[in-house]
Amino acid sequence: MLSARTIYGEIFDNDEAFRLFCSIAASGEAQGGWENGKISTLVPGSQADLAPKIARHGADEDKHGRIFTALLRKRGLEPVAVPPDADYTMRLEAAGIGLAHARLRREEQLTEADIVTYLAHSRVTEQRASEQLRALRTYAGDRADIARAVRVISHDEDNHLAYCHEELLRLAAAGHAPVIRATLRAAALAEIAIYRDVSLAVMAHLGRTLGWPRPKSAVLAAGIRGVYACERLGGWRRMVALRIPARRNALGGPVPARASHA
Ligand SMILES: [Fe+2]
Numbered sequence: 001m002l003s004a005r006t007i008y009g010e011i012f013d014n015d016e017a018f019r020l021f022c023s024i025a026a027s028g029e030a031q032g033g034w035e036n037g038k039i040s041t042l043v044p045g046s047q048a049d050l051a052p053k054i055a056r057h058g059a060d061e062d063k064h065g066r067i068f069t070a071l072l073r074k075r076g077l078e079p080v081a082v083p084p085d086a087d088y089t090m091r092l093e094a095a096g097i098g099l100a101h102a103r104l105r106r107e108e109q110l111t112e113a114d115i116v117t118y119l120a121h122s123r124v125t126e127q128r129a130s131e132q133l134r135a136l137r138t139y140a141g142d143r144a145d146i147a148r149a150v151r152v153i154s155h156d157e158d159n160h161l162a163y164c165h166e167e168l169l170r171l172a173a174a175g176h177a178p179v180i181r182a183t184l185r186a187a188a189l190a191e192i193a194i195y196r197d198v199s200l201a202v203m204a205h206l207g208r209t210l211g212w213p214r215p216k217s218a219v220l221a222a223g224i225r226g227v228y229a230c231e232r233l234g235g236w237r238r239m240v241a242l243r244i245p246a247r248r249n250a251l252g253g254p255v256p257a258r259a260s261h262a
């Protein structure tokens with residue numbers, strides 16, 4: 001039977017597929033860690049209270065990268081290079097979503113408008129991360145190592161999403177509402193197309209690794225395109241809504257010490 005559960009099961013139970021899956025995940029998390037780490041050091045004075053939260057955000061993403069790498073090492077596997085077509089964070093950056101890496105490398109102080117751009121980008125991508133990790137929690141099943149790792153990451157991604165809602169609402173109340181609305185819309189519409197393309201690329205790579213017959217790959221590709229159609233028709237709006245989160249000040253604690261959690 002062709003279900004998400006059986007597909008994930010195939011990926012988790014095959015060393016090569018698992019290696020690619022975890023390598024892609026680890027690389028995306030590490031990119032997020034780098035971006036947030038850099039941004040936290042460039043926050044303008046008017047937003048100084050955000051700096052430790054952004055640093056915490058970055059530390060969490062770095063931790064997630066290490067967790068995925070640890071899952072690989074536990075199976076005696078080393079990470080592989082991520083195929084460019086499957087690189088979600090780099091494709092978003094190439095599409096002009098979020099702050100350009102070249103800009104961050106220049107080490108110039110950011111503006112309030114840059115902080116809005118960063119938070120809007122995060123609002124959209126953290127929604128995706130939160131949803132994906134919730135799905136992984138369901139599909140990890142009785143694979144104890146994966147289930148434990150995914151539970152830790154999922155909790156953090158929910159915190160990141162709550163933090164984005166809260167900080168964007170604060171900035172909206174401070175007069176940035178029209179820019180926030182426009183930036184969120186642009187980020188969401190770009191993200192859903194990139195997510196579709198990356199999903200198709202990842203499925204194609206995994207399909208070759210797992211030797212999927214052509215009809216199976218075709219059904220999965222049609223499913224990915226169907227998800228995009230639903231998101232384009234209105235699902236994207238869930239990625240731009242802002243509401244006061246149940247969890248307040250979710251990133252308000254100290255930046256966690258570097259440690260392996262897997
Ligand atoms: Fe993450």
Ligand SMILES: [Fe+2]
Pocket residue numbers: 061126129156157160
């Ligand atoms: Fe996150």
